[in-house]
Amino acid sequence: MKFPQQGQSPDALLSQLDARKGNDVPWEEGRVFAYIYDAGPEAKQLLKDAFSLYMTENGLDPTSFPSCMQLEKDVIGMAVDLMNGGEQATGTFTSGGTESILLSLKTARDFYRDRRPDITEPEILLPTTAHPAFHKACHYFDLKAVLVDVDDKFRAIPEKMAEAVTDNTILMVGSAPSYAHGSIDPIRELGEIALKHGLLFHVDCCVGGMYLPFARELGYSIPDFDLSVPGVTQLSMDFHKWGYAAKGASCVLYNDRELRRYQIFSYANWTGYAVINPGVTSTKSGGPIAACWAILNYLGREGYLKLVDAAQQASRKIVDAVEAIEGMEVMGEGNLNMLAIRALDFDIFPLADEMKRRGWYIQPQFGFANSAENMHLSVGYHNVHAVDEFVRDLTEVATRVRQQQMGKARFEIPEELKQLIIGAGPEVLDQLTELLGDGTSLPDSMVEINNMLNQLPADSREMLLGEYINRLYNPDQH
Ligand SMILES: Cc1ncc(COP(=O)(O)O)c(C=O)c1O
Missing domain, CATH: 3.40.640.10 (Type I PLP-dependent aspartate aminotransferase-like (Major domain))
Incomplete structure (x- = not known):
């Protein structure tokens, strides 16, 4: 974007800003399990006003x-x-x-x-x-x-x-x-x-x-x-x-x-x-x-007790559903609203893509130390009304992904490419355009990228993602 010569009206600008949210994750529908913390319309209005x-x-x-x-x-x-x-x-x-x-x-x-x-x-x-x-x-x-x-x-x-x-x-x-x-x-x-x-x-x-x-x-x-x-x-x-x-x-x-x-x-x-x-x-x-x-005084101890109670109950529903899905488990103790769920005998990354197609956002986490690759869920008050639908979709999608993936070879990063990346600097991204695109926009499917990152040492992930972001965040000059 070039610097504008003339100003525009507040109405025109606000409607443009609103329209730009079109491709964001649909958090207002309670379908996003990260990044969002929303205690309902009255609380939100109070936050805006204060x-x-x-x-x-x-x-x-x-x-x-x-x-x-x-x-x-x-x-x-x-x-x-x-x-x-x-x-x-x-x-x-x-x-x-x-x-x-x-x-x-x-x-x-x-x-x-x-x-x-x-x-x-x-x-x-x-x-x-x-x-x-x-x-x-x-x-x-x-x-x-x-x-x-x-x-x-x-x-x-x-x-x-x-x-x-x-x-x-x-x-x-x-x-x-x-x-x-x-x-x-x-x-x-x-x-x-x-x-x-x-x-x-x-x-x-x-x-x-x-x-x-x-x-x-x-x-x-x-x-x-x-x-x-x-x-x-x-x-x-x-x-x-x-x-x-x-x-x-x-x-x-x-x-x-x-x-x-x-x-x-x-x-x-x-x-x-x-x-x-x-x-x-x-x-x-x-x-x-x-x-x-304002929000601390609006909710008070009683308000937070209600919010935590609701999030705990919604989390319990998710934990129970995951434990009932064959080939999946909750990692750690799973007794709070911050959950990591993993697949025992299939590739979990397609689950994130498939859930995204149904309008849900769950967050991929890569394997590190004794923690295998998994999906993270932060469960908050805004998810509560959607949680029954979520567990239905998760059960259905995970069962299908498992059937499709089990016994099938996962995407494996070729050993030669892996060695090349491990020894390389940021310029190696030029050789990965088939996988990552040209770096100016986000790819549709993340399965291969997530698998590749998961199979690389953490230092190489850092290097690749750092460079990826360096290329992605550049001004649009049209
Ligand atoms: C345990 C923990 N510590 C620190 C942070 C960093 O907080 P922020 O993203 O607000 O900088 C987070 C963010 O999720 C977190 O979960």
Whole structure:
């Protein structure tokens, strides 16, 4: 698109924007099991109204916009309360789980730089199930990520985590729960290790913070996971997932406000205003914090209990249906609303394509470490009314795909091509146009691509997908 010479009317622009959604996944029909967190029409309207009320206010400067600061204090107070933080607990409102995690690891790095300058190559202990945001933080902040295997239910193994501690370890991570399988790490046991070795300990509650407390209150058996567990020093928790807030809403919490000091960037050595940023961003729209404040107060504990109850019941229906499909199983414990389902004796990737043809979106996950390739489902309130139809379609489609695929050779990446890709740089994409297209648009069927990626080492997947995105996101010059 070229820069326009003349402006257009708001009506014309809004209808164009609306029309552009035509090829997106049909989330409003409840047929999408990832990315979407929607608590219904009244909640959505409230988010829109609250967001637009504060869209222009700038949280960058609390002295000019005390309203934004007060909203943040309220929201962090509610989060600390839910996560059972003590008197000294505090936190920062952020744009998402990734920013919360980036800040937590930058804080850990700077804390150790101050307290233990002898550690020149700091290490972070990560179960293989930890979210990539931790690896991104290691990449950005020059920390060494040390991966540790998990058990067959995809939970961290305390003994293995303890064995991986070295003189350079500064922080360990546990998830409550992990995104991929919905497994909760043994936070209490990990906390003991953190205390014994004097480590910081981050619990990733990005998906669990606004879910597990309510699931526990409903009677589900949830192991200890929050700021009250001895040894836990910091925690990430998203409002824009199971808090059903507008996107751009998460927080990082610390059990001790002394630690949070290392998070804050403060700069006055320039010709302009003093920049004091608790988070990664500087200019900060008041929209996300206002919408977050509004939804937390609109739903309250009672509202979240209802939402979690509905999501748990819908998830149970899916788990029961999957267990009844021959050749399929739920991975891990499968007792929350974050599920991974896999095929035991057939290629699972055609299932995603076939379900897509029926208007459902389920998310392919590649094999890594002890986790085989599978399909992920995040089950939320917006899926509840569609879940009976979903399990009918899933049962029918999976049974058919199994019949078609069983005994049939899967797409195998030729060994020669595999070796070529493993040794190559991004230019290798030019030789894959038959499979991937010319890289300017998305392919229809993902079966071959998913199988190819699944058969490549993770490093090669990263390289190919990184380059693919680099080619895909270029301006349309027509
Ligand atoms: C467990 C967990 N941690 C961190 C993140 C990253 O959050 P965001 O996508 O909001 O940056 C996610 C996202 O799904 C997650 O599930």
